[in-house]
Amino acid sequence: MSNLANGLAAGKGASISERSDIAVTHVAARRGARAALDDAARTAFGTALPSAPRVIEAGTATIVWAGPDQWLFIEKAQAGSDPSVKLAATFQGLASVVDVSDSRTLFRLAASGPSEALIRGMGIDFEHNSFKPGDVAITHVSHLGVMVWRLPDGSGYEFACARTYARDFRDWLGKV
Amino acid sequence: MTQSQSFRVAGLGLVDRAQPLDFTFDGVPYTGFAGDTLASALLANGVHLVGRSFKYHRPRGILTAGSEEPNALVELRSGARREPNTRATVTELYSGLDAKSQNRFPSLSLDLLSINGLLSPVFSAGFYYKTFMWPASFWEKLYEPMIRRAAGLGRAADAPDPDIYDKANAFCDVLVIGSGPAGLMAALTAARSGAKVILVDENFAFGGRLISDWRTIEGKSGSEWVNSVVTELASLPNVRLMPRTTVFGAYDTGTFGAVERVADHVAVPGPGQPRQTLWHIVAKQSIVAQGSMERPIVFGNNDRPGVMLASAVRSYINRFGVAPGRTAVVFSNNDEAANTIDDLVRAGVTVAALVDTRPMLPPAIKAKARKHGIRVFEGAAVTDAVGGQRVSGARIAAAYGSINNIVCDLIAVSGGFNPNLQVTTHLGGRPQWQESLAAFVPGTLPKGMSVAGAANGSFSLAACLREGARAGANAAAAGGFNNGSASAPAVEDELTEVSAFWHVDGAKHKAFVDQQNDVTAADVRLAEREGFRSVEHLKRYTTLGMATDQGKTSNVNGLAMMAELTKKSIPATGTTAARPPYVPVSLGVLAGEHRGKHFKPTRLTPSHDWAKEQGAVFIEAGLWLRAQYFPKPGEADWLTTVNREVKTVRSAVGVCDVSTLGKIEVHGTDARKFLDRVYINMMSTLGVGKCRYGMMLREDGIAMDDGTAARFADDRYFITTTTVNAIKVLQHLELCRQWHWPDLDVQLFPVSDQWAQYSVAGPRARDLLAKIVDKPFDISNTAFPYMACAEITALGGIKARIYRLSFSGELAFEIAVPARHGDLLMRKLMSEGKEFGAIPYGTEALGVMRIEKGHVGGSELNGTTTAADLGLGKMASTKKDFVGRVLAQRPGLADPDRPRLIGFRPVDRTARLRGGAHFIGKDDQPIAKNDQGYMTSVTYSPMLGHWVGLGFLARAEARIGEILSAVDPVRGETTLVEVVSSAFYDPEGARLRV
Amino acid sequence: MRIKCPYCGERGNDEFSYLGDASVKRPDPSAADASDAFYAFAYERKNVAGPMQELWYHAAGCHAWLVVTRDTRTHEISDVKPAQDVALEQQKTASAP
Numbered sequence A: 001m002s003n004l005a006n007g008l009a010a011g012k013g014a015s016i017s018e019r020s021d022i023a024v025t026h027v028a029a030r031r032g033a034r035a036a037l038d039d040a041a042r043t044a045f046g047t048a049l050p051s052a053p054r055v056i057e058a059g060t061a062t063i064v065w066a067g068p069d070q071w072l073f074i075e076k077a078q079a080g081s082d083p084s085v086k087l088a089a090t091f092q093g094l095a096s097v098v099d100v101s102d103s104r105t106l107f108r109l110a111a112s113g114p115s116e117a118l119i120r121g122m123g124i125d126f127e128h129n130s131f132k133p134g135d136v137a138i139t140h141v142s143h144l145g146v147m148v149w150r151l152p153d154g155s156g157y158e159f160a161c162a163r164t165y166a167r168d169f170r171d172w173l174g175k176v
Numbered sequence B: 001m002t003q004s005q006s007f008r009v010a011g012l013g014l015v016d017r018a019q020p021l022d023f024t025f026d027g028v029p030y031t032g033f034a035g036d037t038l039a040s041a042l043l044a045n046g047v048h049l050v051g052r053s054f055k056y057h058r059p060r061g062i063l064t065a066g067s068e069e070p071n072a073l074v075e076l077r078s079g080a081r082r083e084p085n086t087r088a089t090v091t092e093l094y095s096g097l098d099a100k101s102q103n104r105f106p107s108l109s110l111d112l113l114s115i116n117g118l119l120s121p122v123f124s125a126g127f128y129y130k131t132f133m134w135p136a137s138f139w140e141k142l143y144e145p146m147i148r149r150a151a152g153l154g155r156a157a158d159a160p161d162p163d164i165y166d167k168a169n170a171f172c173d174v175l176v177i178g179s180g181p182a183g184l185m186a187a188l189t190a191a192r193s194g195a196k197v198i199l200v201d202e203n204f205a206f207g208g209r210l211i212s213d214w215r216t217i218e219g220k221s222g223s224e225w226v227n228s229v230v231t232e233l234a235s236l237p238n239v240r241l242m243p244r245t246t247v248f249g250a251y252d253t254g255t256f257g258a259v260e261r262v263a264d265h266v267a268v269p270g271p272g273q274p275r276q277t278l279w280h281i282v283a284k285q286s287i288v289a290q291g292s293m294e295r296p297i298v299f300g301n302n303d304r305p306g307v308m309l310a311s312a313v314r315s316y317i318n319r320f321g322v323a324p325g326r327t328a329v330v331f332s333n334n335d336e337a338a339n340t341i342d343d344l345v346r347a348g349v350t351v352a353a354l355v356d357t358r359p360m361l362p363p364a365i366k367a368k369a370r371k372h373g374i375r376v377f378e379g380a381a382v383t384d385a386v387g388g389q390r391v392s393g394a395r396i397a398a399a400y401g402s403i404n405n406i407v408c409d410l411i412a413v414s415g416g417f418n419p420n421l422q423v424t425t426h427l428g429g430r431p432q433w434q435e436s437l438a439a440f441v442p443g444t445l446p447k448g449m450s451v452a453g454a455a456n457g458s459f460s461l462a463a464c465l466r467e468g469a470r471a472g473a474n475a476a477a478a479g480g481f482n483n484g485s486a487s488a489p490a491v492e493d494e495l496t497e498v499s500a501f502w503h504v505d506g507a508k509h510k511a512f513v514d515q516q517n518d519v520t521a522a523d524v525r526l527a528e529r530e531g532f533r534s535v536e537h538l539k540r541y542t543t544l545g546m547a548t549d550q551g552k553t554s555n556v557n558g559l560a561m562m563a564e565l566t567k568k569s570i571p572a573t574g575t576t577a578a579r580p581p582y583v584p585v586s587l588g589v590l591a592g593e594h595r596g597k598h599f600k601p602t603r604l605t606p607s608h609d610w611a612k613e614q615g616a617v618f619i620e621a622g623l624w625l626r627a628q629y630f631p632k633p634g635e636a637d638w639l640t641t642v643n644r645e646v647k648t649v650r651s652a653v654g655v656c657d658v659s660t661l662g663k664i665e666v667h668g669t670d671a672r673k674f675l676d677r678v679y680i681n682m683m684s685t686l687g688v689g690k691c692r693y694g695m696m697l698r699e700d701g702i703a704m705d706d707g708t709a710a711r712f713a714d715d716r717y718f719i720t721t722t723t724v725n726a727i728k729v730l731q732h733l734e735l736c737r738q739w740h741w742p743d744l745d746v747q748l749f750p751v752s753d754q755w756a757q758y759s760v761a762g763p764r765a766r767d768l769l770a771k772i773v774d775k776p777f778d779i780s781n782t783a784f785p786y787m788a789c790a791e792i793t794a795l796g797g798i799k800a801r802i803y804r805l806s807f808s809g810e811l812a813f814e815i816a817v818p819a820r821h822g823d824l825l826m827r828k829l830m831s832e833g834k835e836f837g838a839i840p841y842g843t844e845a846l847g848v849m850r851i852e853k854g855h856v857g858g859s860e861l862n863g864t865t866t867a868a869d870l871g872l873g874k875m876a877s878t879k880k881d882f883v884g885r886v887l888a889q890r891p892g893l894a895d896p897d898r899p900r901l902i903g904f905r906p907v908d909r910t911a912r913l914r915g916g917a918h919f920i921g922k923d924d925q926p927i928a929k930n931d932q933g934y935m936t937s938v939t940y941s942p943m944l945g946h947w948v949g950l951g952f953l954a955r956a957e958a959r960i961g962e963i964l965s966a967v968d969p970v971r972g973e974t975t976l977v978e979v980v981s982s983a984f985y986d987p988e989g990a991r992l993r994v
Numbered sequence C: 001m002r003i004k005c006p007y008c009g010e011r012g013n014d015e016f017s018y019l020g021d022a023s024v025k026r027p028d029p030s031a032a033d034a035s036d037a038f039y040a041f042a043y044e045r046k047n048v049a050g051p052m053q054e055l056w057y058h059a060a061g062c063h064a065w066l067v068v069t070r071d072t073r074t075h076e077i078s079d080v081k082p083a084q085d086v087a088l089e090q091q092k093t094a095s096a097p
């Protein structure tokens, strides 16, 4: 994957990096299977799946709310193993599972809080006390669709945008 | 006049005298101070004549000290940054400022076009309608150029704007608009309660009238009190202070548009600094505290430089330390005159007379005038200003009719105050007339909005502070912040009486109602006589209030005059609701960063870098940049290249990046049922490991999109859409899934960007792919026949998908790998394909081959055609319902005479065909009545050696062999064409099944 | 205008796209009068002055279709529900004895 962002520092001490070492799987609950899916997730990941726009760190996976009854599972990529295949087996009959590792580009912005420019640029209330650690939003900035979440430990933000919009989004992110 | 700042008054004003700033006006150098506006700096230098009027080219000066200014419009800066119609009254002075007067020829003091003033009968109200009713062609050739020359405002820059503009968002509990006494109290009270507060003011300094009038609060001067409040606000983390920011519009659900002039007060913005920022502010509660605007009284020559609103006179004295004249006449109908007199006297200006329209002045004011030796005229009026390019006197009609001429160079006029309520009317609120104030006050307010202070018609300082505090506390409380105290500092009460007075009778000269659009009292009377009596008619007929100032100083006067003429009350005559924007907003700031290369995002295909290395020519297709063709050295033109690409694909093998197709995973136990309902053909019967071409209709029976569906498991389909419809189709499918059939178990995943997908087409395609796909996968025709699909690995373990699909009509495959491997796959295909003569081909060759095969594309799926029109009627299943089925059967769409897709070739095989040409019987007149259809796609076919075309023709199938005219009126060409089958090349489809 | 998505929270209307009247439902295609019913479904609309149920799509957000109750005179939004929940509820009501 192209490393558009690596090595480029953002203003105010924040740094932006592209996450290139990960596998991303889109999981959507089958009709009527939500409760059973949560049980399966508890068994496999020790947690139910978030019902609101929140992100959960669950062992080796980061589970990001991605719409009603939908989630992104972000896991470290490992040669010879396909996390989406594993997830499909875990959630067999309870969820539909698709590998979207190449659909989206993820950027991490390491920052304990939002810069003034980031607050201005986001079309949602992004102030320190409004968009809290663990919060997720699906929105758009500067006509580019983006998913954003604040890392649960408060150490930064992650942005996921469609891969072919990543160049433009990176331009934008570099300015904020 | 050239003596530096001879009108600056020692000891007065808030400008920084330690910071002199040089500037030029019409090339003449002057000096002002930091804290000046261009207007105050010009006045400090005794410059009153600053422009020529719109229609009559009359000399104009500075009427106001704010954004309502109708006259003092200048061209600011030069070259690409030249900005016309800039109000000198709000232009912050900076070092090197370069301004020019506008609308004058050849110079400001000698304007030859002021002869328009003598021709004024021609230019009276309705002149556009009356004078120019002759043939329309006269308009373009004669009138418009003439009027453009004679009338008009400044000149826009003729080079691209070199500056950048930004957009920003802000969210708050309480938005306070305006930072006068009411706004500051509101912001302070709300902020102290803990609410998130944004305070905006269009001015570069906070304080409103508190820095323009001579006031005392809690023992401090107005400006000292302002500083203490602003200092406290600035120290609070929950407050955002936004000076130089104009809220130009109120929108639904607490949304406001505002422009921050970030760098308008410097010559050139700093590196990376935007010139202006467009703010989108979302506020749970808003408080309008924009004060009021003084209105002039309409009298003869009331537009002469030296006639100034009394409040502006006080601003120039108190805020800028500038005396706007040496000898003044004060002309008023209200008690503020007392303050005007005090300030003029303090600035050393001789007040020659106080002319009040009221028969009896309050004793306190009378006593004050007497103390200063000022002549008082009660029940009197200034009928005319005397003087040409500057006031030299006032003609006063006293109560009993006697005329007095008094020498002066300044007439400070006040006709009362209009609350600044524009923002309260943007969402449809109608202002209410309040007789005691002789003014409109805000009517019904949008949800969450309140109004405080002068904007509410509460003109006294005590009331402003009180109302501001209360509004601030209430707004905070509405957001759950209850610990604010609504107490306000107590100040002395003052006189605020006003007696309505609009215009003077007996003026000898033109009396202007709307100075920016040169609308006179006579124009209003003419409109009344000719029956244009409603406010809306008055406005259109005379153009009153239609200039860039939106009639801020003229609307109420015009309305009141019409009320008087029609003997109706003001509320019965009309009202003055405004629409956004409150002040002119530049197009640059509305566009923000979205211009040039940032106008839209650019999506690159996975093979882009490789294609660039090959010297591909790219074409924009929606947001995508796609390789159009791959020229080789020595190829004369694009046609040579495209012909070679087509011939190579049809004889060897070619590779084309088709990753731009929309891709959607359709999963779930009901995926099969769902796809049956959205495609016209059956998808549930598709076997696992098979693909099928499919078409979707809109519910009205018109074709929406086409693509393929591939089935990888019982509950797992993968469908493609056309490149342009990817988002539209997903939205449609989501509607079907969530709204039409919510009980179906279906999940949709947009995965357009996941896959790099290449079409590998040509007789050697299998040979090439055999070297790419991993063993033991067998791509032989028996194991992997036409319309098969499979999930495989390629290039040594890379997850891949392969489809036996053909758009070109050749033996062809589409192979897909995760996008990150797309570049590698393209390079491998090319290196491994060398031995088979593999080449890359672009969208142009793709298009040629699809027309040679008679496949439909975007020109055929054009939003007016049905499946039957496209020759695909038989595809529609009769065994099931699907979106669009019922309405596709209605008579209009099922009509067998509807134009159907068919092929065309020129009778003269060397002739060129044109897309868009219309088919006319070959002996018929080329008129609309004889229109039988139109050509949608044309191409030169390298395989056939002549042009071929697709088009729609009534009863097409029955007319094979018929000769028609293809008429292209745009290019003026008529070509004889023969109706032929649309399958131009390999009509049996033998080549793709091998 | 701002719309409170039941999933995402309040967002500006730039994130949504509008379809139209939510009170018209796709008719039964097997009914005898299907032709007329579909014609009405596709084309016939009331020009409502007042509260109206409308379909909006959270295009830039969670991709949920929503039934928004909006007063066409004031743009005031009194209710927003997921279209899927509304549709399921309607199915339940229709199939109830």
Ligand SMILES: [Zn+2]
Pocket: C005, C006, C007, C008, C009, C058, C061, C062, C063, C064
């Ligand atoms: Zn949403």
